[in-house]
Amino acid sequence: MKNNESTHAHTPKEKYEILIKILDTIREESRVSGHKRYTPSEAEEDRLNNARARAYIHLFLKVMFGITDFSERERWITDDSYDGGIDAYYIDKETKQIFLIQSKFRTTNKNFETKEIALSEILQMDIDRILDGETHDEEQNEYNGKIKQLQREIGRIDDIARYKYRIVILANLNGVSSQKIRNLTGGYNAEVFDFKKSYEKLVFPVVSGNYFAASEITIPVDISNKSSGTKISYTVTTKANDCEITVLFVPAIEIAKVMSKYKNSILQFNPRSHLELEGQQVNTAIRNTIEKTSTNELALFNNGITIISDETSINEKVGIKYQAQLLIKNPQIINGGQTSYTLSKIYEEQKESGDLTVFNNKEILLKVITLVTNTDTQAKLQLIDEISNATNKQTPVITADKLANDTIHKKIQSVLFEESGLLYERKRGEFADGLHNKYISEQQIIERNLFFRLFYCCKGLIELTNQKRLFQRSELQELNEQDTIVIKRVPNAYKLYEALTSTKRKNTKVSQTQYAKIYIGTLLLGDRTNISEQDLDHINEIWTDLENNLKKKYPNFTSKKNKTTSDSSNLIETFSYRSYFRSKFFLLDAKDGVAKFTNTSGPLSK
The missing domain is CATH 3.40.91 (Restriction Endonuclease)
Known part of the structure; x- marks a missing residue:
């Protein structure tokens, strides 16, 4: 080299x-x-x-x-x-x-x-x-x-x-x-x-902690105290598939090892990634059960792990007394991801210190759902979604989480990272591993609702920027050429958002006039990615010039109302920015203002 x-x-x-x-x-x-x-x-x-x-x-x-x-x-x-x-x-x-x-x-x-x-x-x-x-x-x-x-x-x-x-x-x-x-x-x-x-x-x-998919995993199972056998198995017929359900207790350290190795790649069908910042109460309870007890309360207190598998088998003849081996092909955790992640973090911490004794005698309930007959992907995903909704009690799955695996969000994520290195967080906690290892900073991650606010802002649709739950309400189904162009402007809009709003929080509600300034900024910058203090001054200058003429230019958006105080009553003039942003005039004024400022002729791209 x-x-x-x-x-x-x-x-x-x-x-x-x-x-x-x-x-x-x-x-x-x-x-x-x-x-x-x-x-x-x-x-x-x-x-x-x-x-x-x-x-x-x-x-x-x-x-x-x-x-x-x-x-x-x-x-x-x-x-x-x-x-x-x-x-x-x-x-x-x-x-x-x-x-x-x-x-x-x-x-x-x-x-x-x-x-x-x-x-x-x-x-x-x-x-x-x-x-x-x-x-x-x-x-x-x-x-x-x-x-x-x-x-x-x-x-x-x-x-x-x-x-x-x-x-x-x-x-x-x-x-x-x-x-x-x-x-x-x-x-x-x-x-x-x-x-x-x-x-x-x-x-x-x-x-994203999603770099190596497990084709199969093997888990050693202690059968010394299993008086009725290693497992319980039975077959269930559903409208999507015939499934074989296997239920057994396995060593908690083996689940920890699997999660530590495969991370988010074993959560591909899970509506969430591992949640480092969510469900702290649950995480603390699991930690206490592992670290502060020498007995097996974990088997009693925890709801356990549910895994989808393409093939499952157990061999009790492994040449070791009181031990069997569980084999799972193409495993995916669909419930209990948070438990698994917490176990993996304890394992990694204890492994670094060279002492894994906290896992001694700790077992956890494992339910493996094996898809016996072939089924199409859509039916499989629907079945997984239904199982997740029915079994997830510790940290409820919100509607936005269910949408995170849609193809459109994967495409957005790919385009945004390829163009700018900006990380679109389609699943909560998706980049926790990158943050933990200091590969990335918080500033490189854009929260999913904020992405859509900035996406619509870049299109000049300021009236949409303050709507709630934009990630869930988005009607974007596929990316056309124009949408891809708009996505490429989002990184600049994100920088302007942080510079113009002076907010540290990723999804803080800001005013529509601030989003209007961001839109003007994207027009002014064009393809240029470096933003200076002078650029911010110019954006504010363009907006101020535009704003100074609004009441006079658009009287239909202006109304007079009584303002009553303890000693007087006055008529005040109020301009409806909401109506203005919903009209066609804002886009025309913004482009005209930028064109005049830069002394250019001809239309600017929208």
Whole structure:
């Protein structure tokens, strides 16, 4: 991996800054295992860049294969002298695939987005020589120990004929056909993770705690005190599907481990993400039951966890006395996500201190609903929604939460992050993991109702900005080209919202005249993303000029009312801003005011 590029600043830089924070967090993980090459001082620029470049490969392994342990990831990394052009590998025994990875990390925002890998660097991958068992490259340099480890591990695979090789290029590579890439790699298919794909597939999933889906999980079950057997199972017929319900008690620490590893990816069908800031009373009660008791009140007091599964089985013949194993395929927690999250946080805290004894003898009720027959996605989601409504008692599911998984909100989230790095919180608590790990700040998250206020503001529909529950009431079903253009203006509107309203809260009610100023600001700024104090002065100036003429220009929106005091009665003139904003005149006046101020001619875009 080479990092010899210029340091020219490039905007917007928010997404790259998030990436660097993630890489630095990964580097910090190395301290436990003593890998000093990852933690040079800030003054050692070259070593720091190399450490981040290596951490970038860690990020790929963590997200794509769910390898959460630093040392386990490190064993797959081959990047060093005489590595044959292969920086890392991974053998996926479940899918029968062997991944060979080459990475070119760029140390500035601009270069990360624009600088491409040289085709000659791809040609340097000695894939065939290494897979043929050669111990030296063409110049007779001996391959390093990690490459020889790769050769040994492939050689030990009994059914290697069933495996396929996949090349992964972590770098920008534009305008090169798939056929040409195959030619460069010796006939192997290659997947390119350019900067866009890295932000979409690596960075955003980590920030949202949704980066590795569990294809199956196994949970050891203690059957020493289960007098009537390990489980209760029965089959239920519903209008959507035949379901098999399995009910049993499992160790609380196993639920904690599952949630700690899979985070929001195991809550995809749940109307909420894990709620770090919600239901504190419930969280405290669970903590007290785990941390302040040595007995198993948790099994008695907690409502338990409900999981949807595609296949469920229990094996009581595992070669260990009084133990069985539960296997769940494609699990999704649809009730008890808050309980699971609280357990995972306790587990992570105790694991860091090296003492997990608080989980001893603690079990929790687990209900697994297995969808026995195939069903369409819509029917499945409807069934899940009904189960969630019926079973969720600890933290009620509000209507807005139910809408959070709609496709339109996922598209909004994708467009907004891709364009600006701004994070649209469609599900409450969705970015709690990113906040907890300090990958992101509160200012980078836009609450869902505030997003729609600013979305309508950017369209000039000021009359909608003060309506309640806009997220629930929105009639937006799909994004057309004009809607996408408007969404791209929301980041500027969000900056103006914070600057012009002087509010720290994300969804504080502000006046319609303030939203009118924000709209004027989006027209004035256009595509420019940097906002200065002078810009704010200009916005206020344009609005003041416009406002000074309103009563005279629109007498129909003006009324006179009696104002009675203790000693006098006066007629006062009142202008109806509400009527004005609902009319066509505001949009015309705003665009005209900005055009006059900037001395431009012709219509401005709406």
